[in-house]
Amino acid sequence: MMGQPVLRTLGAGLLAGLLVAATPLAAQQAATPPAPVPQQPSQDQLVREQALPDQTAESRAMTLAREIRCVVCENEPVANSSAEIAVDMRNAIREKVAAGATDDEVRAYFASRYGEFVLLRPRLSTATLLLWGAPFLLVLIGGAALLLRARQRPAPEAEAADPDLDAAARAALARAEAARTEV
């Protein structure tokens, strides 16, 4: 099989790409913060919320706001809630981000204040080990089961006849197959 290495390389490349892609936050953090954009005098007069002047910081704050749960709502991140406390929490995130806190520090701040419950991205701990491990574990178990099965079987040589297929069903299948205008 010449093709297998090709596909494997392709797959590995894509996987690596995905892994890199899965950590856009880390990438953003690593980038040097751009110079603050001078604020345009605009007619906006924000009531309770003022977006951060630095675009990168604001989008980081909003990404964080999407993974911190509003404490009075039904399963909504603070980014999506118009509740008063959600606005306060959004502002608190902006404050922390502007003060130079890392994403983890912001998360830790909210977790210590409101409990792990507010983190929509649960932190890795003994309680969440199974949660984060489940997908990998399941792929491993599934893959191992498939490999074992493949080993147990003989290589496919002859077309396996199916003696269990009863005559009527087989005849009907043959008819249906014949009736079908195959290209």
Add this chain to the structure above:
Amino acid sequence: MIAEFGHFALLLALTASLVQAFGGLLAGHRMNPRLAGLAGSAADIALIGCLVAFAALMSAYIRSDFSVANVAQNSHTLKPMIYKIAGTWGNHEGSMVLWCLVSALFAWMLARTPGTLRWSLKARAVGVQGLVGAATLAYLIFASNPFARLDPAPLQGADLNPLLQDPALAAHPPFLYLGYVGSSVVFSLAVAALLEGRVDAAWARWVRPWALASWMFLTVGIGLGSYWAYYELGWGGWWFWDPVENASFMPWLLGAALLHSAIVTEKRGALASWTILLAILTFSLALLGTFLVRSGVLTSVHAFALDPERGMWILLILAVFTGGALALYAWRGPSLGSDKGLFAPVSREGALVINNLFLTVATATVLVGTLYPLAGEAIFKQALSVGPPYFNLTFTPLMAIVLVVLPIAPFLAWKRADLMGAMQRLWVAGALAAAACALAIAFAGGKALAAVGFGLGVWLVCGAIAEVADRVKVGQVPAAQSLRRLGTMPRSAWGMALAHMGVGIFTLGAVAETQLRIEHTASVPLGGTTTFAGYTARLENLTSIDGPNYYADRGTVVVTRAGSDEVVTLYPERRFYPAARMPTTEVGLRHELLGDLYVALGDPAEIDGAMQWTLRLYYNPLVSFIFGGVLIMAIGGLVSLTDRRLRIGAPQPARKTAGTAAEPA
């Protein structure tokens, strides 16, 4: 009187379903075709009973008969007629009546369509379907009676939840239920095969149209729900990984796995016991979803009908059917002895096994993520939340693997395939995908996820086109002959190509929307402007309007774009429904193929003595691809369903060659 008649009809349907279950199962056990005939007649009566009950409830809604408690709690005389009709299933009790009606209809179709299925297998399936119907009818009658009376009857009803008064959401539950109940038919066929002790190609051929129809209805139902969330909730999102959304998504995912494994079972006689297991689990997930939605064990943003006691009932039904079927599977599964078709790892079967492995793990991941908060609470005494970031980090890579393999699979031969040859025939698609990747990196500001996603989307769309081109031998034979081949291509091939292309289009839309969305929030006074992403939005006007059963503030927002003459006027609303005492938002939305302009009007506040309104503005790129992709997937399913081979009851040439194929009366 009509309500009592409906109640009676439900009892009749319950009795008939029990007879159907008894007749069908005993017919298979005793090999008695007359009992199978009895089960068929009972299915007729159960269907009539459910139809009458459904019509009776609908008539109570149309007449606004508030002496029926269910109508009083969920309707209102001022509600527009379409929502009075849709209100029939816009609440827990009514939706369960709809479920029972669909279940009875499908049982009747199963019993009454002629086909190649062994009569005893069919009788058993009809019997199991009768059991499912009886369980839901009993739950309906004894735990959520839709016809309970109120005395004295109130003069006015409490109104339907205003969020649900919407065309997309009026159609959403029927489609979901067609999907859920469709999976119950597949379940019944699987249990019948286990009882019969045989699984063969004819069985798989019967399973496929039901699995396909169920999956297609679920696709439409989920798509409608998602579309509704997009324009109704006012946050620009279309998928929140909320437990209620996951509840419908899990049977969809596993249903997709089932569709593919059933193909292997039908064509190659392999994976038979796996297909059976998937059939059992898909319906179990549909039941589990109903339990999660109805019981309120998980907090959800879409929780509309909660009742812990009812949750116990559903849990009981779930335990009996899933537990029973799995026990039967453990007992009978190993002796089915029908995994005959052998195949090399690199083959169409092998690709479909990969599809099944990752779709199943993805489903399990969604299940783990959805239920983990319960486990965290119970085992670790810690309140946890599992939200979108978890699913984005786990589910998305798993699905990405499925999507990478997807276009290759149709190019692989059954049994043993030449991967290199397949890749050679796909090189154009691969090159275009790589180009899309590069373009995305250049234009999307170095967002790696966006680049990979766009590459994947293009790979899928081009892969589907390449498959069709390869099938009609474009470039290998004269164009006229290719065209002729296109005309005679089987519908199932068209369906597959369309559905796979739909997945690709959806991927493009989903990646663009999540990665490149622009959002902007601002507070502006009347006549004030705010700018974002090259757009300038001005709050021109605010008017008060009176709807039929609500009043609203309607904003006029004029959006212009720098360097363009185009002026877009949007009318976002804040509505208030006095009967339900609930505010809702209606977004101002301009759909375009390449992106949506989306404005939601927020709360007013007084600042420095002047009133200001919060405007939430979004530019959502390629949203039409998300919902268009879902629609194309569903159309693919429909086209495939009309394939001659799959049509239930399609005319079969000369039957009766073998005595065993005789139909029960």
